[in-house]
Amino acid sequence: MFSCVECGMNYAKWTGKCTACNSWNTIHEEKGDASEVSSFFGKQKKNSSKKTSDALKLSEISSIAAGDHNRISSNISELDRVLGGGFVAGSGILISGEPGIGKSTLLLQCAYNTSKAGMKTVYISGEESVGQISMRAKRLGMENFPALVASSGCVEKILKTVSEAGDVKFLIIDSIQTMYLEALESNPGSVAQIRAAAYELLNYCKMQDIVMILVGHITKDGQVAGPKLLEHMVDVMLYFDGENNNYFRILRGIKNRFGATNEIGIFQMVQNGLEPVSNPSEIFLSSSKEDIQGRIAFSTFEGTRPVLLELESLVTPSFIPNPRRTTVGWDNNRLSMILAVLCAKCNMNFSDKDVYLSVLGGLKTQDPSADLAVCLSLKSAISKKPIKAKTIAIGEVSLSGQVRPVFQIELRIKEAIKLGFSEIYIPKGSFKDKKPDGVLIVEIDKIWDF
Known part of the structure; x- marks a missing residue:
């Protein structure tokens, strides 16, 4: 049996390209029969004649107590924020x-905090x-x-150990690519082993209301190594x-x-x-x-909070047929679009x-x-005119040159004022509140207006 490591599609023989996800060189052979796995819950036989005839118990959502899924804090503020308020049992x-x-x-650190909390x-x-884990814990100050x-x-040994330990609330596995079931002949890290091991671990933890955290390796393309099914199985x-x-x-929440x-x-x-950073805007701003x-500041919205960042641009004469367009922390294609709009609407020749173009701070x-x-930064760079300190610009630019309003602009402006910005450029008509004293708010309708 051959399977694709990207999507889990099965094939009877090896092929160079997966027809399901169009990936090349992702078809690998699986040894062993995953339908005969001696699991912690009992041996599953391929041709078993035993049938489950018991009906499922149906419940109304309104009758299920909400207290069954109270949040469990990790005592790490940024981790709890990404999780939506903490861990959910099971x-x-x-x-x-x-x-x-x-x-x-x-x-x-999470294991240390949760165990300290009882x-x-x-x-x-x-x-x-175990010795290496102890050495790392002491290095981090966890005596x-x-x-x-x-x-x-x-x-099998892990689940038996957890079962005998009794009343386990958290199970951390580092990593899922090193886990294996003895019934499967394939090596740890193969599609069959990752799929079967994740199923057994997740099934047991959901039955026992244990929070389980899996560490996953990634490929050179930045994807989680193993079948795509793994991402669907976790919560x-x-x-x-x-x-x-x-x-x-x-730490980004993908799902x-x-x-x-x-x-x-x-x-x-x-x-x-x-160490969690409670106010990232103060860290990323100069x-x-x-x-x-x-150099100019802008506001991006990450999750439920605005984050203020700074960007810088540099424009230099080019001596090659195709001038360089280099970005760090921003989309290179979007920079090309902005340059085209400035050239067509503002007569700026690049x-x-x-x-x-670089977004400072590594974000x-x-x-x-x-x-x-970006438009104001490029104008400053090409004209050799500096931008005033404590200046921020917020707005999307369309192909027609119109400056469009963005999501939650009121919160972005309040964050900028709180951090001491005195000059704010925003789309026209996007700020409805009373303009604060000591702050210059400039409304722009078209990019050639500035």
């Missing part, structure tokens, strides 16, 4: 990210020995670590983002059955682990009061110039509300 959570980004560190927590590692730890990759999927040479880490999916949590890597060419954004800030 939920399955998958967290993935680049190697060395801090996944194991965050979960070790909830029995089991931390299973298939990658580290008295009350959580229970073990090193194993066998799912919450989180992605840990950031550069290894950057102090900041961003969440119990909360918002567009929420982010920001952490700062310090000596004692990951404290300089100097007027600088091409055809013989290299353009560089990546796709929010179109940065369009107006």
Whole structure:
């Protein structure tokens, strides 16, 4: 049997391209029969004649007590924010990210906090020995670590251990790619092993109301290694983002059955682990009061809160046939669109110039509300005129050159005023409240108006 590692499609023989997801070189052979798995719940036989005839018990939603799914805090504010207020009993959570980004560190801190709060927590590692886990905990300042730890990759042994431990509230598996079932002949990390191991672990934890957190490896394309089915099986999927040479880490909610999916949590890597950043705008904004060419602030909306960032642009003469268009933290195609609009509507010629655009602080954004800030930044860079310090621009720019309003602009403006910005550029007619004293709010209808 051959299966696609991207989507899980089965094939009778090997082929170079998966016809289901159109991926190349993702078809791998699976050894063993997944239909005969000696699981913790009993042996499942392929040709079993036993049939389940018991009817299911149906319940009305209004009759189910809401208290059965109260939130459990991790005592890590940014993690609770991304989860929608905390963990839900019986939920399955998958967290993935680049190697060395801090996944194991965050979960070790989470295990420490939950066990300190009196909830029995089991931390299973298939990658580290118990001694290595202890060494890492002491390095992070966790001297008295009350959580229970073990090193194993066998799912049957893990479930038996958790069952005998009794009253376990949290189970952390690091990582799902190292887990295996003894009944399957394929190696750990194969499609069959990941699918079967995740099913057994999730099924048991849902039956026992245990919060289970799985760590997932990613491929070179940034996707979770293993079948796509794994992402559908879990309740919450989180992605840990950031550069290894950057102090900041961003936890993004990709899927969440119990909360918002567009929420982010920001952490700062310090000596004692990951530290939540409660006000990210203050971290990403420069404290300089100097007027600088091409530098301006803008506001993006991440989840339920506005985050203020700064961007810089640089325009230089080009000596190559195809001038460079380089972006860091922003969409390169959107920069090309903005340059085309400025050329067509404002008579700004960039055809013989290299353009560089960078979002400062290492955060990546796709929010179109940065369009107006990019236009003002490029105008400043090409005209060599600096932008006043404490200036912010918020607005989307269309192909016709119109400045369009953006989502939750009132909250963005209030955040900018709170952080001391004195000059705010916004789309015309988008601010209905009374203009505050000491703050210049400039409304722009077309990009050639500024």
